[in-house]
Structures are given as C-alpha cells and as structure tokens.
C-alpha cells in the first residue's frame with residue numbers, strides 16, 4: 001500500500017498525463033479547450049472518441065481521488081455535503097424565478113435590472129447568485145453585474161437542464177429526507193416494501209406514478225428530466241440503443257413491443273434505423289397524442305403505433321408472439337414481486353422465437369469499475385429504493401428474477417460498455 005504522500009504524487013502524475021492527452025488532441029483536432037466562459041463548449045471532450053473518453057474518465061477519477069485526499073477525512077465528514085445541499089436549494093430558487101433565461105447568453109446584466117425582470121428581491125437574488133457563482137454557475141464580472149458561465153448557460157438555453165435541477169430539489173431531496181422512516185417501516189415487514197410505502201410516497205402521500213398522474217406539471221418536468229439524464233450520456237441515447245443491438249438480424253416485418261415505452265422515443269429511433277421492423281408502444285393512454293406527433297414528425301407513423309395498455313394486464317391479441325418484448329428502464333422502477341407481475345403476461349404472450357429485451361443497469365461486482373462510475377450506479381440503486389422501493393440489479397439478480405417467473409428463461413446476451421453507457425441490454429429467451 002503506497003504512503004498517502006506517494007499516492008498524492010501518483011494521482012497528480014495521472015492527472016498531468018491525461019490532461020496532456022486531452023489538451024493535445026483537442027488542439028490537433030481544432031476543437032475548443034474546456035473553459036468556464038459562457039461561449040465555452042458544453043461537451044468539451046467528445047465521448048465518442050475512445051482515446052479522449054478514456055483520458056477524460058481517468059482524469060475525472062484521479063482528480064476526484066486527489067481532491068478527496070487533499071480535503072482529508074475529518075473535513076470531508078465535518079462538512080458532509082453541507083455546501084451542496086444549499087447550492088441545490090439556491091439553484092432551484094434561481095430557476096424558479098427564471099433567472100438563467102433573463103441573464104443574456106453573452107454580455108452581462110445589472111443585478112437591479114435582473115431583480116426587476118425576474119421579480120426576485122434584489123438582496124435575495126444577489127445571495128443566491130453568489131453561492132451559484134462560487135460553484136461555477138454564473139459569474140460576477142464586476143460588482144453588481146452578472147454574466148453566464150458555460151455551466152449556467154446550459155440552464156438558460158435548455159428546459160431539460162432546468163428540469164434536472166427541479167427534480168433533484170423538488171422530488172429527490174424530499175424523498176431522501178424520508179429514507180430512514182421508509183427503511184424503518186420495511187425492517188422485518190414484507191408488506192411495507194411496497195411502492196406505496198417508498199420514501200417518495202411518505203414525502204408526497206402517493207406512489208411515484210400515481211402522484212405524477214394527479215400532477216401533470218410534475219409528469220412533464222419528470223419527462224424532461226429523464227430525457228436529459230439518459231440522453232445526456234452519449235452511449236445511452238436512443239440512437240445508441242438502435243446501434244447497440246443486432247436489430248438487423250430480426251426477420252423482416254418483425255414486431256417489437258415497447259412495454260412502458262413512454263411516447264416511444266426509443267422505438268422511433270430504432271424504426272428510423274431499421275426500416276423492416278414494426279413497433280407497438282404501450283403506455284398510459286394520455287401519452288397517445290404526443291406519441292403520435294412524434295411518430296409523424298419522425299416519418300415512422302406507418303410502422304410505430306401507440307397502444308394504451310397497462311403492463312400488468314394480459315398482452316392484447318395484436319401483440320402476442322412478437323419478435324421482441326422490449327422494456328427500457330421499467331424493471332428498475334419496481335420491486336421483484338411487481339416485476340414478476342409485469343413479466344407474467346409477457347411470458348404468456350411469447351412465442352417460441354420471441355425474445356425479452358430488458359434495457360437497465362447490470363450492477364457491477366464491487367470495485368471492478370472506477371469509483372466515480374460505481375458511485376453513480378450505486379446512487380441510482382438508492383434512487384430506485386427511495387422513489388419506488390425498487391432496485392438496480394446485478395447479473396445474478398436478473399437471472400434469479402427471470403427464472404422465478406419461468407424456469408425456461410435463459411439470458412442469451414448482454415450488451416453493455418462500450419456500445420452502451422450506464423445501461424445494458426439483457427436479452428433472454430424461453431429455452432426448453
């Protein structure tokens with residue numbers, strides 16, 4: 001075990017080596033260097049480039065470790081997420097008062113004028129802006145004036161980014177505050193481990209999706225958040241899913257049933273790339289109109305159809321013996337007992353050649369991936385617990401869950417990194 005001093009040096013060297021790779025490659029490719037300036041690039045280091053992506057991840061990993069070592073155990077714990085909690089609160093106040101959109105994307109604005117334009121009391125505006133600026137969002141180029149950084153500009157130009165701040169603050173934080181209560185309720189009680197008893201439900205008085213149905217604004221903002229969260233991981237976009245799986249090996253005219261498919265944005269992307277496939281997108285009926293608009297604008301409305309359907313009900317006749325039953329980010333929202341209820345009607349509808357295709361995280365073995373990536377998937381696991389009393393699953397968990405529904409289930413393929421990012425595609429078939 002190296003001494004802490006040599007570990008610091010090793011990490012500094014790692015940072016220096018990977019920084020050089022990135023700086024030189026960006027220079028030789030004529031790309032802009034990362035910068036806090038408002039006109040700095042929003043994705044400065046392309047993920048699609050293997051060398052750059054590897055250097056970027058190594059840099060993130062080493063700089064996080066170096067930062068953690070430099071702060072030290074005592075200060076880390078004493079200030080445990082202290083600054084971050086209030087930073088999140090301040091950012092949500094700023095977004096709520098439309099501050100990011102009222103700051104010009106280039107140039108500056110006086111705090112007085114900004115206060116009038118947003119209706120946020122000037123004294124409070126200045127206090128919230130200054131904590132934001134201390135975290136690289138907004139800058140005060142001269143006293144009493146504010147301008148964007150590349151970070152705050154993302155909030156000015158993209159409602160999906162504002163939905164990320166809103167979701168952290170308005171749904172995740174209240175749920176996390178109820179986590180201990182929810183876990184205490186569950187301890188020794190199988191009945192309590194129900195979605196309606198999740199920390200979210202204790203905070204909001206309703207289960208996650210029932211609450212959304214009753215509060216359409218939350219549903220819309222959640223949709224924007226999901227789009228930004230998954231869509232922001234280059235390797236997890238709809239287009240990546242269209243590329244990652246061997247859709248082209250399915251016979252012409254094959255039917256893909258997109259179970260709980262939302263408005264069908266994944267089916268649409270796959271349909272655009274694979275012209276010989278048909279799709280039925282199943283979700284709540286109130287998404288039908290938006291779904292149909294999407295299919296029409298994407299030019300795939302002849303092959304992608306929306307079908308209002310609850311995944312707890314038997315599959316409709318038109319969706320039986322489909323080539324693929326595709327479930328993206330569905331199972332991780334439900335505890336095992338509910339996943340079994342979702343999978344049973346699918347198994348009943350599957351023909352001998354049907355495949356089940358689940359797109360969700362496959363949790364890694366501990367310490368087998370870089371810590372920053374592991375922290376991300378472990379956090380998602382606790383998100384699922386606090387929102388739904390559900391979980392992310394390891395390969396063994398998936399295998400166990402599937403065979404508990406039907407002992408014939410066999411996982412026949414798993415497609416993960418580098419074709420996909422956080423999620424994997426888990427293909428399973430009923431094997432006699």
Ligand SMILES: C[S@@+](CC[C@H](N)C(=O)[O-])C[C@H]1O[C@@H](n2cnc3c(N)ncnc32)[C@H](O)[C@@H]1O
Pocket residue numbers: 209226259260261262263266282283284309310311312327328329330333
């Ligand atoms: C996390 S989203 C995933 C949506 C889509 N598969 C995707 O990957 O973007 C979960 C979806 O499950 C849908 N859902 C929840 N309960 C459902 C039910 N009982 N029947 C059908 N869909 C349901 C929600 O409306 C939502 O669209």
